[in-house]
Structures are given as structure tokens and as C-alpha cells.
Amino acid sequence: MTNPPADPAEEVLAEAMGHLYPAALRAAALLGVAEQLADGPRDPADLAGAVGANAPYLRRLLRFLATRGVFREDEDGRFHLTPRADVLRADAPRTVKPSVLAITSEFIWLPTTHVVEAVRHGRPAFDRRFGHPFFDHLAAHPAEAALFNEGMANFSATEDERITAAYDFPGSGVVVDVGGGYGALLLGVLRARPGLRGVLFDQEAVLAGHVLGRLGEDDRWEVVAGDFFESVPEGDLHLLKNVLHDWSDEQCVRVLGNCRRALRPGGRVLAVEAVIPPGNDPHFGKLLDMSMLVLLTGHERTEPEFRELFDRAGLRVTRVVPTAGALSLVEAEVAD
Template sequence: MGTAGERAAGGAHGGDGGGAALIDAALGFVFPAALRAAALARVADHLSEGPRTPAEVAAATDTDPAALTRVLRLLATRGLFGEDEQGRFRLEAAGQALRSDVPGSVRDGILMITDRTFWLPAGRMDHCLSTGGSVFEDIFAKPFFDHFAQDAETAAVFHDGMAAMSGVENGPIADAYDFPRTGTVVDVGGGQGGFLAAVLRASPGLNGVLYDRAHVVAGHRLGDDAALADRWSTAEGDFFTDVPRGDILLLKRILHDWQDEQCVRLLRACRRSLAPGGRVLVVDAVIAPDNRPHQAKDLDLLMMASLVGRERTHEDFRALLAEAGLRLTRVCSTPTVLSVVEARAADEAPETGGS
């Protein structure tokens, strides 16, 4: 087939035009497959102290040396690893977050995104085009979250993965929004509590409530931070029917999981529990009305294949909020792929300067 450079050169000189680039794009799925294999074997952990031969790493990871060499060779083309003249591989700066033992590790996030619950449905996206719906239930016999409820191992992959993805974004998002100095913030569907912890650290005058299903709340990590002592509590329930009362109600990476009608039910529950003058903060990706690359567009297709939800535009959020009795007041960008969509009660007098 030739190297990528050879194919690109052939196309540039009148060969197959853009065909070579499309073939390279079609082969793109091999990289995350190799990335997953390396993450599962904890290869980065075993290279953290310096270069080692594939045989040495294979002995430490119970893998095949020849196969490991081939995986490392591909990942080295992406700058995650490097190879010296003696055939030893080293961990590069770009691969540090693949380690499991460093702050900002995304290993669990990679394992979640490449898990079969996302991988297999994505491979059958043609089904989505034919039916307009998710293919997840055809493969796993149950809807996404029902499948997790019966499979504790897969559920742990999901929740640990979400915590890893959130770990690198929670602080920047909490710092990007001007939270009030006092009051109660409720993290609705807050998982293990990483975002709530970041908000409470950024705003020392706030108290927080972590709200989710009982089996999810049971795995919270709020108690690990002495700076949050006596400033948080947990609550269990179904956010489609009831939400604890608060001045700030957070919905981070929640609405994109659900169809519009389900989102409206959830937002109405939030509206009923919103204290006077309070705000609902939807923290999600906002798709811009242009064709520039954005992670939201990739996530949107994962949602289409595996769940029932979608990523949304500014106007999509405005319409959802209005139907739930809320008024979009502004959209705050953050240093991450997510934005903070702020809403207040629709019958509350608007503040000057709102959008």
C-alpha cells in the first residue's frame, strides 16, 4: 500500500487525488485500538522511569514482545513514545497522561471511550442513518444505562472514565464562571463529585450537595479533600422526578445523554427546586454553526450510536430551557470543550446585561 508519505505524494502528483487521504482516514480507527491496548497493559507506567526494550516491558506486562513492539511503533508515530538506536522505547511528554499514577491521568477516560459499549455501536453507525436511532439496544439487548445497571464492571469503567475526563476540565470550568460567594450548589447527576469539589474549592463560601443514584453516590470522592470538610452532603434519587433545592443547580455532561423530552422533564424538576434568584448551569459542549473541527461533533456521533441524546447548539439550549420554564441568560466559554449555559426562571425579572 505504500507509506502515508508515498500515498500523499502520489495524490499530489495527479494520482488518486484525495483518495489517499481518505484511505488514511479510514485506517484512523487503528490508532485508538492500539492506544487502548497500551492503556490496558499499563505500558506507560512501566516506561515512567526510563527507556526499556519491548522484551523488558512485555515481561513486566505479561504481553507478547513482538506484538508489543508493533503497537509501540504505531504509537511512536503519534509522539506518545520514542525509540532509540538500541530499539528501546521511552515515554514522551505527550504520553505522560497515559500513566495511571499521575495527576491528570486520562487512562481511565481512554478505556471508557474505547470500551465496547461505545466501540461496537460506532461501527454500526449505518444503522443510525437507517433508523434515526441508537444501535446500542440491538447489540446489548438493553438501553445504555439499563445495561450499566446490570453490569457492575462496565458501570465502573464508565464512572471511572467520566471522572478521568472530568479531572482535567473541572478546575478550569469552575474558575471560568463567576459563582456566587454564598449559597447552596447542587450537582445534579454529579457522579463521583469531582466537579462539585472543584466548584467548592474555587468558591469557599458555598456549600454543596452531590445528587445521583444511590449506587453512584456510594463511590463519591468528596471525603478525600480536607478543604471541603463540613461543606458538602449527598442525596440520592431520580433527577427526572425530583431535585434537591439549591441556589445553583449544576448539570454537567448530563443533558447530552438524553432526548429533548427527557431533558425538559429534568429541567422542569430543576425549575421547581430552584431558590428565588437562583441559576441552572448546564455544562455541556455547544456546537457552533460552522464547519470548524470541534470535539463536540465527535461526541455527538457517539451519543447518536450508543445513547439517545445529542450535543446541542446555542438555540437548541434556548428552546429546551424555555419549554421548561427557564430563560437562557448567557453562554460562558471555558478553556475546555465545554461551555456554561446559564439559565434563570423565565418569570424572574431579567438583569441588565443578560444575553
């Protein structure tokens, strides 16, 4: 028996109601449902008592999430963890709970109601909703900044092993992680290359949460506070992970130009970004690009757009290295 053909109207209406899925994910994460199921399945009444919820409403929430593979309801009405639900546990090896809570927070969600104005006027929807740029907002709201930074560190960590596996980092010299946040990627690189030294470069408020102390070799790393629009520390490899997509082309050229000037002879710049491929197929970079449209002046870029950007900064792209995930590594050297 064949399935009936898809109804385009029904499909589009379902997409229009798609905002309910992240709302349900957020609710499940805030309630701590996944943690309560770590030891086995539970019925909604028992589970509701453990998480402080209304049992019938909780069942409806989990039944909906189960349609996306997040939790599973069995024949007895009990709910189980699934691989997609397990990563909502705060203590799961590959938890995404901090990312989910950041991405679904109000200050990230509310600007999406102004997407049409962003498209009409070519300005981030966030600016229209809040009256000031995204990073200015974070500077004025420390609690939201902490939530965002923790979420982005968690979001970033899901890709770090794939990056270190995909690229042959040098065995010696100094790698400068420009706008490197808490330094999780740099930590992984230094662990993989014992002959390297590292510099984590970011704003002072962000560096307060750095994780480089986990390396256990304090002589191999340092943290430096500063503004990458002004200058960056000297090094043999300048690493920029998910930095360029935050900023306009003009701002990126300024950052890349500062990296070029700070490179030692024979050095490289390595930008880790979602390089958008041609065609109509889904790609995580296209989803990220909508987030940029809502929040910031930057955007995700194609390979030709990256090459043009680096050219303007006096750098020449030597290769683009894919990883096993959504990100690619754009490597460049000083142009002749």
C-alpha cells in the first residue's frame, strides 16, 4: 500500500506552525525531563511529580516531541529517552542543553517577528526589535550575555573534534585563537599538538570563563584581552572560528587585515565557517544565515564570497577543507 501524495497546503501550514517545536524543546529542557528518564521510562503522572508539571499537559508536550524522535511513548503510555532526547540531559557526553536554552531564549526569538522589515530595509531584525545592535545588548545585559556565551560555547564544542581531525595543525609555533570565546577549540588543538603554544584572544569579560587551565601546562598558553577590530597578537596561525559570519564584509576585511599584519613569515589564517554550497539542497549554513539575518550584520558565505573577502584583506585562499560536520576550514596565506 502506497502512501497518499503529500498535500503542499498541509505541508506549508505545518511549516508555519514549526515554531512550536523549539518551544516544546525549551519547555522539556527547562523542566529537566531528560534527566528524569536517565534511569528508565516513566509514566506522565510519575514524571510530572518529579519535574513539577501538570501530568496531562506534560503528556501532550512529550507526545508532540516524540513525533520528531525526541522521547518515545510506548504501548503502556510511558516515555523513554531516545538519542535526540538524551542530548538534552545536562550531564550527557554531547549535551546541547545550554545551546537549546540560549537559542530559544526570548531575546533571540522575539526579533524573528521582524524578519520582513529586515528583508525590506537590509538591517538586522534585532536592531528593530530592541533599538540597538545585538552585541551592545549583551554588553548591557550580563545575565543574557552569560546565557548566550555558555550556549555558544556548547554549540561550538559539538564541532571541535571534527575540526582538529580535519586539519593538519602545525607541530610548533604559536596559534592565536581570534575571538576564541572560552578556548575549547584551542584547548583541543594544543592537546593534539604538544609542540604548539596558544594565545586565546577575546574580550576580557568572555575570557573570564576560559577553559585553558584544563591543559595542565600553563607555559603553553596565555589569554590576551583586546578588540580584533584594532589589532590581534602575533602568531604563526590565526584561527577564527565562527567569527567572520557575525560581521559585514567591511568589518571582516578589517579583522582579516589585522590578522595578516600580525602573521609571522610563512604563517596562515584559518577561518572555520559554514561554507554554503550551490543548489537548493538543505544545508546547516543556510539555517545559520537566517539567524544572522535576524541578529547581526553578518552572513554565511559561499566559497567565491570567501575568496573575494580574503583578497580584499591582502590574503590568498589556498584551500577549503571540509570537516565531517557542517563547517569547513578556509585556509589562506599572505598574497604575493
